[in-house]
Amino acid sequence: QVQLVESGGGSVQAGGSLRLSCKVSGSMWNTFALGWFRVRSGNGREPVAGTVRRGGTTFHNPSLRDRFSVSLDTAKNMLYLQMDNLKPEDTAMYYCAAGNGDVKLTEPHLWPSAGPGTQVTVSS
Numbered sequence: 001q002v003q004l005v006e007s008g009g010g011s012v013q014a015g016g017s018l019r020l021s022c023k024v025s026g027s028m029w030n031t032f033a034l035g036w037f038r039v040r041s042g043n044g045r046e047p048v049a050g051t052v053r054r055g056g057t058t059f060h061n062p063s064l065r066d067r068f069s070v071s072l073d074t075a076k077n078m079l080y081l082q083m084d085n086l087k088p089e090d091t092a093m094y095y096c097a098a099g100n101g102d103v104k105l106t107e108p109h110l111w112p113s114a115g116p117g118t119q120v121t122v123s124s
Helices: none
Strands: 002-007 010-013 018-026 033-039 045-052 058-060 068-073 078-083 092-099 118-123
Touching: 002 092, 018 033, 018 092, 018 118, 033 068, 033 078, 045 068, 045 078, 045 092, 058 068
Parallel strands: 010 118
Antiparallel strands: 002 018, 018 078, 033 045, 033 092, 045 058, 068 078, 092 118
């Protein structure tokens, strides 16, 4: 079973940047994709971005793609989310997720495995 641990969250002012990291470990033989989703206060899970482990195909939520970018370092088993020009509405708990071959790349918020999350708070 795959294990996921996020880091890099914190507090930042609007307009700032953060890079979230996700350490991926454990049994990854059937892990097809890795990604991010978030949960904002009072809202459900929202897909942020995803990438397949092999091939380079990525997905970004259209409302975030001009500011957020997902990347994968397969040598280090690390997943990243670069977030630029952050806004107060980006305040949320961000989760790293993993999915097998049955998942849709556009739906990381529905994948079966997720980490404990890291909090991002953006002040105006």
